[in-house]
Amino acid sequence: MVEFHTSEHDELVRPWQASVELAVLRGPDGRVLSVNEAFARKFGVPRASWPGADASTLIHPDDVAGWRGAVARIDRPPHRGSHEHRWQTAQGWRWLSWEDCAVRNADGVIIAYRSIGRDVTKRRLAEEHFQKLASAVEQSPFAIVMTTPDGRVQYVNPRYTQSTGFTLEEIFEKNIPVLRGGHVSDESFIEFQETMRLGRKWTGDLCTRRKDGAALWEHVQVSPIRNFADEVTHLLSMREDITERKKLEDQLRQAQKMESLGTLAGGIAHDFNNVLAIINGFAEIAISRGPANETQARHLREIQDAGQRAVGLVKQILTFSRKTETMFKSVSINQHIKDLGRMCAETFPRTISFGFALDETIPEFSADPNQLQQVIMNLCVNARDAMLAQGGGRISVATERVRGSALLRLNADSEREYVCIKVADTGCGMPAHVRARIFEPFFTTKQTSGGTGLGLSVVYGIILNHKGFLEVESVEGKGSTFLIYLPLEAVKPSAAVVAAAGTARRIPKGTETVLVIEDEQALRDLLKALLVPSGYKLLMAPDGVEAVNMLMSEPSTIDAILLDLNLPRMNGLEVYRNIRRLRPDTKVIVISGNITPETRQELIGLGQKDFIPKPYSLEDLAFRLREMLDRKAQSVA
Incomplete structure (x- = not known):
């Protein structure tokens, strides 16, 4: 072991005695030989107390291994090195940066290690802060x-x-x-x-x-x-x-707009039903009584035909607004598509071809078959019209099963399974401003070809009525694709009552007393023109309050009541409750062009069995009335 005196140690650190930098001399065994004043102040221990101390005890435990590795490297040429570690100083843990070199004698033997250091805590904290900031920005x-x-x-x-x-x-x-x-x-x-x-x-x-x-x-x-x-x-x-948020906002606005339009359409359709009942009813009476000549007969038939077409339009409006009752049955969607495909292939121009890719594993599910037929037909007709201008093309119809978890963007139930009906065409496609409005009622791009603007509106209403979802993909010049998602649910029995169809026979006669509760004067006149010549005695009430007063004050028996639901002063449902309270044995036919499934269910729960929708056929109404009265007579007998 090489030995030398303390004065020699001090000489090795003397150049740094007045320096602000830290200086420490360690022997080959790691023990301190000498320090300068700056080092002593930094650690709060007098210079004289340092010789023989073990400096490694001041290093942070996590940095000891790194420090020892740095010291060991000084034993190898060029016998210099630098390192930074945390040290326990009088001010607490501080980062100290050291420049080390080996001190050798004339024979080249290492006799000591000299380290010159400085406090770099501020720089290290700044670097760490910058690194955190950089990581935050990068990530x-x-x-x-x-x-x-x-x-x-x-x-x-x-x-x-x-x-x-x-x-x-x-x-x-x-x-x-x-x-x-x-x-x-x-x-x-x-x-x-x-x-x-x-x-x-x-x-x-x-x-x-x-x-x-x-x-x-x-x-x-x-x-x-x-x-x-x-x-x-x-x-x-x-x-x-915020692209996804914008899409959701657009969907919400569209849903709110369509709901408002549906409410408006339902109200308009109710008023139309009354008007059409008047037009069709008086035309039917005029035809049944025999027109004066063939020209007059032809004119009346034209009025009746136009009225029936108008009835169809009103039904579409009510379907769009979801004001009609849906008749759920067990539906095989693939069979429906095959049947409709054959019909379309026969009736569409030969320049339009069809392709089908149907998933045969799709089970039967609960849906309204007539409404689904209307959906598929409307989409195929639209696809046909989009391709006619370019001379033809191809309509592709596909079905597949989709998990609700794949449709979360549409707010689907992740636990449910859905059937996807995909109708694609190779037509002209749609620009964005047209695609945004295609489900609005009466919006059409086919003004010159007689488009009503109700086809896709009806599709929209039907899909919502089935608790399904609808997506549209379209690129101008590259065709359109409609994606319909319907829940695969088991069939539930429908509580709807289907009115029996009348037969083409002479209006039956009767002698009973009938109370007509109808706010439309022309419809009261129409029913009077139908029933009075047939022998019935008629009582008329223009609103709900007068009808209830009549039920209480009329001394004679009232055999039957024809009840409109949309009445002023007292609504038809409340009038019906009063009928059951005041005249529980009187038979009632509920007549309405705008009866909701909820109202129908409530009436059925109160015992009502007979319903006729507006606009109605006078022949059908007359036979239904006669059948109801005869049924009552048989039950009494």
Whole structure:
């Protein structure tokens, strides 16, 4: 072991005695030989107390291994090294940076290790803070862009490249105008620039385009960054992808709009039903009494035919507005599609071909077969019309089973299974502004060819009535695809009462007393013209209150009641309750063009059996009335 005196130790650290840097001399065994005043002050121990101390006891436990490795490296040429570790000082744990060198004698033997150090805690904390900040920016779920005040990109984080699809090289080399993108006009961008010039924060929603052309909605905040002289040196743009939120907002607005239109359509349809009942009824009476000549007979038949077509339109309006009752039955969707496909193939132009890809594992499920037929037919007709202008094309119809978990974007039940009906065409497609309105009633692009604008509105109403979902994909010039999702539910018995159809016979006679409760004067006149000549005695009530008064005051027997549900002063349901209370044995036919499933169920629960929808056939009404009265007579006998 090489030995030398304390004075020699002090000589080795003397050049650093007045220095603010720390100096320590250690022997080959690691024990302290000498320190300068700065070292002693740093650790709060007098210089004289340091010789023989073990410096490694002051190092943070997590850094001891690293420190020993650094010391061991000094034994090898070039016998110098540097390292940074945490030390327990008088001020607590501090980061100290050391420059080490080996002290050798004339024979080249290492006799000591000299370390010169400085406190770098502030720098290390700053670096750690910067590293955390850099990691936060790099891993941020928001896209972050830093530009110069004139818009030249200086930095973008990975989230920005992910959301836009552009690489870093493309962003810098192509000088993509990230601040200008999304502003709908030059005026909007100028207003943004003025906000930045004034040093204020700008916030707004912008719609830009990804590299693949897809729309990208972002909530953008742009803030100025200032230097020590309060000058704006950079602009920081924080961008949150809100594309999915925008889609949900659009779906909500569309649903609210369609609900409002449905309510309006249902109200209009009710009024139309009354008008059509009057037109069709008096035309039927005029025809039954024998027109004066063939020309008059032809005119009456034209009126009746037009009235029946109008009845069909009203039914479509009520289907759209979901004001009609759905008759759920067991449905084999693939068989329906095959049957309709054969019919369409026979009736559509030969330039239009059909293709089918049907999943035969789809079981029968609960649905209204007539309404589903209407959906598929409307979509096929629309596809046909979209392809006629270009001379023909192909309609593809497919079915498959889909888990609800794959349809969460549509708010589907993740526990349910759905059947997807896909109808695609190779037609002209639709621009965005047309696609946004196709389910609105009376909106049509086929004004010159007699389109009513109700086909897709009816489809929309039927799908919602079946608790299903509807999606549309269309590119102008490349065709359209309609995707319908219906829940695969087992068949539930329907409580709907189906009115028996009348037969083409002479209006039956009767002598009974009938109370007609109807607010429309023309309809009361129509029923009077039908029933009085047939021998019935008629009582008339124009509203619910008068009807109840008549039930209480009329001394004679009332054999039957024809009850409209939509009445002033007292609604028809309340009138029916009074009938059951005041005249429980009187038979009632409920007549309404706008009866909801809930109202029908309530009436059935109160014992009602006979229903006739408006507009009705006078012949059907007369036979239904006679059948009901005869049924009563038989039960009494």
